[in-house]
Amino acid sequence: MKFEEAMDNLNSIIEKLENKDTQLDEGIELYQKGLELARLCLSSLEEAKGKITLIKKEFSKLTEEPFGQE
Amino acid sequence: MRTYSVFQVTSYLKNVIDSEELLKNIIICGEISNFKVTGPNAYFTLKDEQAQIPCVFFEYVPQFLIKEGDKVYCQGSPSFYIRGGRLSFIVNKIDVAGEGEEYLKLLRLKEKLKNEGLFDLKIPFPKHIKKIGVITSAEGAAIYDIISVVQRRDKSVNIAVYPVRVQGIGAEYEIVDAIKQLENYESIDCILVARGGGSYEDLSAFNTEEVARAVAMCKKFVVSAVGHETDYTLCDFSADLRAPTPSAAAEVLTKNTQEIVNNIKQKIKYLAKSLSEFYSYNYTKLNYSFLRLGSAAESKLYRIRDKILSKVNKLQSISFFNDKHNLYNQAFSRLKSNNPKKILSLGYAKVYKDGKSVNSARDVRKGDEVTMFFKDGKVNADIL
Incomplete structure (x- = not known):
């Protein structure tokens, strides 16, 4: 699941929990699901590592290599 | 021979001058004399060896220090002031002359590109930026500033550096080529054209028509961050967004993940x-x-x-x-938060009658004796 999708789902779970008409049995289930989604969002933010590359033009084609390796 | 009132003549003069297309939005080059700021406006005279013209700059915001004798380019239109019976040049922009003719040429080029609508070609800010293509020198400080800001704010964003020479003969062609290459390079979400601070001549590649056109016509979102905060180049005007410095550009292009x-x-x-x-x-x-x-x-x-x-x-x-x-x-x-004392501390008072709380005006009658509790004590009172 993508980060944006997980965030959307998390928000709708909170909304459901705020709604007093939600079925009793659903409460804990929603809470646990919400926690899972929140953890997923956090880990995808913390684990993501962007790359820094240097673009080179070889025979009018672009290639990338790690930046700062020359 | 007809006789006119002063007002008729001055009004006519104002009409003639205001409607003269050749005088609208022109640039006058001259020396500053008698520069005075009164209230929100600046008043001065522009002079050269043969003539002078009084100038007014309404809502003047000082951008640089203007001294007596400075050679400047003033942009605006002349107008006739009826009440004072004199002609003034109404200035809306002052530029201090750089390299004389060179600078004037740049202003003309800027005017030309502006009239062509080149500076109006703007692309909306991209929704998700996962990879930034940076066109700059691989050796300059700018790229390291950009990398450090991006990594501090959002570690997930990728940076692809397209190294170019940012000054010297032919630098503009390298920049144009880089823009054209990155424009068609799929994985890049936006382009950042950057250069650290330098003199007017150092930034000249970013003031060329070639770079201005390539940036304006680029199909990808382009941010321009050239020189210091006070430097404006043609590249800045034709970009979809101008950032005052390379670090500021990196900031604009990333979300703060800590938040x-x-x-x-x-x-x-x-x-x-x-x-x-x-x-x-x-x-x-x-x-x-x-x-x-x-x-x-x-x-x-x-x-x-x-x-x-x-x-x-x-x-x-x-x-x-x-x-x-x-x-x-x-x-x-x-x-x-529900503690009654907290409510009393806001300046309210609680009223009791015969030891019972009074919650409505109907609970008391004329002549009743009540006790009022404030945050700092109580008083007895009679209902009148």
């Missing part, structure tokens, strides 16, 4: 709070039903209540939520 992390942590707390409120709401509702119903239904209701209680117990065994101290704090702060 998002805090927001998610806040949501986790909120989730627990909502669940606790959800069950306490149902629990209270049920207890109320106990009071209302007779013993016949009691045993059935007990079963439902036990079910909820077991949910609450289960809930407390879940990590994250098993923070009783936190629950206590929440309850305590809710209790505190």
Whole structure:
């Protein structure tokens, strides 16, 4: 699941929990699901590592290599 | 021969000057004399060897120090001031002359590109930026500033550096080529054209028509961050967005993930709070039903209540939520916010009659004696 999708789902779970008409049995289930989604969002933010590359033009084609390796 | 009033002549002069197309939005080059700022406006005279013209700059915001004798380019239109009976040049922009003719040429080029509508070709800010293509020198400080800001704010964003020479003969062609290459390079979400500070000549590649056109026509979103905050180049004008410095550009192009992390942590707390409120709401509702119903239904209701209680117990065994101290704090702060003393501290008073709380104007009559409690004491009062 993508980060944006997980965030959307998390928000709708909170909304459901705020709604007093939600079925009793659903409460804990929603809470646990919400926690899972929140953890997923956090880990995808913390684990993501962007790359820094240097673009080179070889025979009018672009290639990338790690930046700062020359 | 006809006779006219002063007003008729001056009004006519104003009309003639205001409607003269050749005088609209022109640039006059001259030396500053008698520069004075009065209120929000600046007044001065522009001079050269043969002539002078009084100038007014309404709503003048100082951008640089203007001294007596400075050679400047003033942009604006002349107008005739009827009440004062004199002609003034109404200035809307002052530029200090750089390299004389060179600078004037640049202003003309800027005017030409502006009239062509080149500076109006703007692309909306991209929704998700996962990879930034940076066109700059691989050796300059700018690229390191950009990398450090991007990594501090959002570690997930990729940076692809397209190294170019940012000054010297032919630098503009390298920049144009880089823009054209990156424009068609799929994986890049936006382009950042950057260069650190330098002299007017150092930035000249970014003031060329070639670079201005390539940036304006680029199909991808282009941010221009050239020189210091006070430097404006043609590249800045034709870009979709101008950032004052390379670091500022990196900031604009990334989201602060720390803020998002805090927001998610806040949501986790909120989730627990909502669940606790959800069950306490149902629990209270049920207890109320106990009071209302007779013993016949009691045993059935007990079963439902036990079910909820077991949910609450289960809930407390879940990590994250098993923070009783936190629950206590929440309850305590809710209790505190409902403390009547807090309400009194806002300047309200509580009224009692015969030891009973008075909650309505109808509870008291003329002649009644009441006691009023304030935050810092009580007073007795008679109802008149």
